[in-house]
Structures are given as structure tokens and as C-alpha cells.
Amino acid sequence: MNANVAMTKKGFGEMAVTGCLAGPVFNILMGLGLSCFFSLIKDNDTTEIPWTLTKNGEFDKGNVLPFGLISSMLVVLIVIFANMVMNGGTSLTYGIQKINLVIYAVTILGLVIFVLTKEEKGLDD
Numbered sequence: 720m721n722a723n724v725a726m727t728k729k730g731f732g733e734m735a736v737t738g739c740l741a742g743p744v745f746n747i748l749m750g751l752g753l754s755c756f757f758s759l760i761k762d763n764d765t766t767e768i769p770w771t772l773t774k775n776g777e778f779d780k781g782n783v784l785p786f787g788l789i790s791s792m793l794v795v796l797i798v799i800f801a802n803m804v805m806n807g808g809t810s811l812t813y814g815i816q817k818i819n820l821v822i823y824a825v826t827i828l829g830l831v832i833f834v835l836t837k838e839e840k841g842l843d844d
Contacts, residue, residue: 744799748792755785783833791826795819 723735802815 748796752789752792755789758785780837784830787826787830787833791822795822798822 723738726732726735726738798815798818799811802811805815806812
């Protein structure tokens, strides 16, 4: 926050707003994404690919949440990058960013519904 306030006082308000938006996105993509990725690949069973949704030929419900988050964050990153390329790297178009809002909403809603139905059916590991 101090860095953003200092940048604003020096006349770089757009840079401060960019920092406010880019910081949390980077933290989510790198922090949550990397930790989920490493938890998925940390598996003692070397006969199968450890970051899939199946384990021993059966659907593994424990991998849905991290796999869903990693997949949706990758799609969001691609949409942001495509938006930047289309605008010559100068700005992001609000219309295209609506796609990201829909992706976030669908991902969060889907994962919440998955977790709630998993708990109702007593499928916790």
C-alpha cells in the first residue's frame, strides 16, 4: 500500500492502480497455483501421472479442487495475455475482461457446489 500511495503522490496513478490489480492476481497465480501444483505431483505412486483426476483407474475427488483452480487460473492468464496483445500492450479492454469475471464466477460456483455435494454425500477422505 505504501508503494502505491508513493507512486500516486509522484503522479503515477495508473501505475499504482496496476499494482493494486496485478499484485493479488500474481499472488493467486503463483502462490496458490504453485502450492496446488506441488501437492498434486507429490505422490508416491509412480505408475500413473500424479496430476490427473484419476488414481488407480478411479476418479479421485481429492484432486478436483486444486485441478479446477489451476485450470481456471491458466485460462484467466491466457485471456489477460490475449487482451494485452490485442491492445498492443498498453491497456486492458473492459469488454474482454468480462470473460474473466464469468470464468471466476463459474469456477468458484462449480467448486463450491462440488465441495457441498461432496460433504452431503459423506465423500470426505
